Amino acid sequence: MLYFRLGFRNLWRNPVRSLISIAGIAGSVFLCCYLANIKIANHQKMIQNGVEGGPGHLALYHPDWLTEREVDNLIPVAEAIRITDSLKHLSKRTAFRLYIPALAQSPRNSEGVVVMGMELEKEILKHPLLKKKVLIKGTWHSLSGKQDALIGEALAKKLGLDIGKKFVLMVQDKHNEINSQLFRIRGIFQTGLKDMDNNTVILPLNNAQSLLRSENEIHEASILLKDINDLPESLKTARSLKDVSSVHPWNEAIPQLLAIISLDRINGMVMAMVLFLIVGIGTVNALCMSVMERTREFGVMRAIGTRQEKISLMILMEGIVLSLIGIASGLFACILLSLYTQKYGIDLSSQIKNIEAGNILLEPIIYSGWNFNAMGWISLIMLGLGIFGSLYPVFLATRVSPSEAMR
Amino acid sequence: MSTLIELKSVARHYTGSSGTVRAVDNVSLSFKEGDFSVLAGSSGSGKTTLLNLIGGIDRPDIGEVLISGISTQGKSESELADLRLNKIGFIFQSYNLLPVLTVYENVQFILQIRGIADRLHNELILPVLKRLGLIDLKERFPSQLSGGQQQRVAIARAIVLKPSIVLADEPTANLDSDTADSLLDLMQSLNHEDRVTFLFSSHDPEVIRRARTVIRLRDGKVIEIENR
Ligand SMILES: Nc1ncnc2c1ncn2[C@@H]1O[C@H](COP(=O)(O)OP(=O)(O)OP(=O)(O)O)[C@@H](O)[C@H]1O
Ligand SMILES: [Mg+2]
Numbered sequence: 001m002l003y004f005r006l007g008f009r010n011l012w013r014n015p016v017r018s019l020i021s022i023a024g025i026a027g028s029v030f031l032c033c034y035l036a037n038i039k040i041a042n043h044q045k046m047i048q049n050g051v052e053g054g055p056g057h058l059a060l061y062h063p064d065w066l067t068e069r070e071v072d073n074l075i076p077v078a079e080a081i082r083i084t085d086s087l088k089h090l091s092k093r094t095a096f097r098l099y100i101p102a103l104a105q106s107p108r109n110s111e112g113v114v115v116m117g118m119e120l121e122k123e124i125l126k127h128p129l130l131k132k133k134v135l136i137k138g139t140w141h142s143l144s145g146k147q148d149a150l151i152g153e154a155l156a157k158k159l160g161l162d163i164g165k166k167f168v169l170m171v172q173d174k175h176n177e178i179n180s181q182l183f184r185i186r187g188i189f190q191t192g193l194k195d196m197d198n199n200t201v202i203l204p205l206n207n208a209q210s211l212l213r214s215e216n217e218i219h220e221a222s223i224l225l226k227d228i229n230d231l232p233e234s235l236k237t238a239r240s241l242k243d244v245s246s247v248h249p250w251n252e253a254i255p256q257l258l259a260i261i262s263l264d265r266i267n268g269m270v271m272a273m274v275l276f277l278i279v280g281i282g283t284v285n286a287l288c289m290s291v292m293e294r295t296r297e298f299g300v301m302r303a304i305g306t307r308q309e310k311i312s313l314m315i316l317m318e319g320i321v322l323s324l325i326g327i328a329s330g331l332f333a334c335i336l337l338s339l340y341t342q343k344y345g346i347d348l349s350s351q352i353k354n355i356e357a358g359n360i361l362l363e364p365i366i367y368s369g370w371n372f373n374a375m376g377w378i379s380l381i382m383l384g385l386g387i388f389g390s391l392y393p394v395f396l397a398t399r400v401s402p403s404e405a406m407r
Numbered sequence: 408m409s410t411l412i413e414l415k416s417v418a419r420h421y422t423g424s425s426g427t428v429r430a431v432d433n434v435s436l437s438f439k440e441g442d443f444s445v446l447a448g449s450s451g452s453g454k455t456t457l458l459n460l461i462g463g464i465d466r467p468d469i470g471e472v473l474i475s476g477i478s479t480q481g482k483s484e485s486e487l488a489d490l491r492l493n494k495i496g497f498i499f500q501s502y503n504l505l506p507v508l509t510v511y512e513n514v515q516f517i518l519q520i521r522g523i524a525d526r527l528h529n530e531l532i533l534p535v536l537k538r539l540g541l542i543d544l545k546e547r548f549p550s551q552l553s554g555g556q557q558q559r560v561a562i563a564r565a566i567v568l569k570p571s572i573v574l575a576d577e578p579t580a581n582l583d584s585d586t587a588d589s590l591l592d593l594m595q596s597l598n599h600e601d602r603v604t605f606l607f608s609s610h611d612p613e614v615i616r617r618a619r620t621v622i623r624l625r626d627g628k629v630i631e632i633e634n635r
Binding site: 002006009010013296297300301302303304305306307308309310402403 | 459462464465484485488489490491492493495496497499502503504505506507508516517519520521564565
């Protein structure tokens, strides 16, 4: 307790210097923790969108689909139904999908596009591309007509088309023959994702299947579970029932997205390291200065019989007290601001129009979550840095010989 | 009376760019319980160096220093620190006190490093503060004290653990003569009434006048010992 008290009081001898060090520590702890909280919320959102718009928690694909998105890599609907039915009690929704490269032609223009075949009745308002605010014109409802199609806003513009107008989709069908069919635009969507708005056509699954001339096959059967904890069990069941398809958990199906996320996390860590390094050097500097100013005091302490270790402990305590105050204030600020952004978010829409990452649209309003793991680690590393940063000042103090200091 | 400190042919040399300085040269001395002695000599005569050797702050190059019969030779830094803590009280010329601690805490500091239980502190410290007229100042910080008051706190800290001997390096050098006089009165009465053993270094004639033993130094050598 003596050393703690001494450490504490010694810090207030030069309050400006100590406050600068504390502010450095607090600021970097705050920045790193707050960014970690924002990142984790964004990453969760990205994964959620990626999962919902793609494989769900687990998905059935042709064994080659994930490596080669060839239009021929199809799986039978019957098998998909057999497996999804057996998981019915665990799943929140299942969705069958097709992805077909095609040429869209209007009287004015032609464009290469991707045709997505979706069970619209199931996916409407759920799939990230079919969320409410995405549809800007037309209708989402009862799209079951043979010619019904939804089309991206930029694509519609390029083709010079609007609601109700007709266009032709031309594909190479399953039997390697050219197939063209006429469609009518029933709805126009604008996701904000360039890829999607420029070259996507969404068809009801049946229409897409008939375009491909493959009535009983799909590319993707996506299963969203009620509880992610049922994933291992669901995988096991699905794998035991599969025939020609292969079963993948979500993380295998969206590797690019996960790579982007882990890259982003590494970015964050590198930034934190640089920040910590700078703050660490500042702390070492402040402690060294305060130690060198006090050689006479250390000399007196040693002369009257204080052991070297105790003086070292005292300086160590100064580093620890400094770090603890800084960490506590940084965490406090981070928690306050995180609570705020968790509830109200930060609106970046005026700064940034559309933020894309791995074909997933990021919301212009950023919310934060809680990355307690990162907060804990950041605090620990900072404390470690404070202790480590005290070592050189401790070393400086041990070099003070009492007889020299007393001159 | 028992011998507290003994120096046997002690020498301490400093080698610098201008050759070797014999700061203490072949000194043999002993100090007994109840002494009130002074090391006198001009500046550079080796007073501080000798005092540091006597107090185990420094080690001799040649010869041997015995503190309560224990040789400082071959002792580790920690063992020497413990020896100083238990046997010797120190008073320096100035800046004796830890500025972040109050008067009470400065005296308490030495009890804490000695590991004396907190509940005993009051009964050890308060009588000493009373004896030195510091009781009303015990909550003050050193910066709020006069030079003489600071030196009295240094004395309090030096004597609170009842050391064998108190070493004081020019304790009056930074004080005006009135303050110096009353400080010397105090130390004299501690010597008479409380049997505290003192060894000073000084070139202050007043200190030398009051000492019972005067050890005169020149160029690191003892040139005269005068017992009164
Ligand atoms: N660390 C050192 N390095 C080199 N020479 C030293 C060192 N310490 C002391 N000396 C020399 O040793 C001699 C004795 O010094 P010391 O400080 O003991 O004298 P002093 O009698 O205490 O002087 P003063 O009255 O000025 O305090 C001086 O010549 C001094 O220059
Ligand atoms: Mg001197």
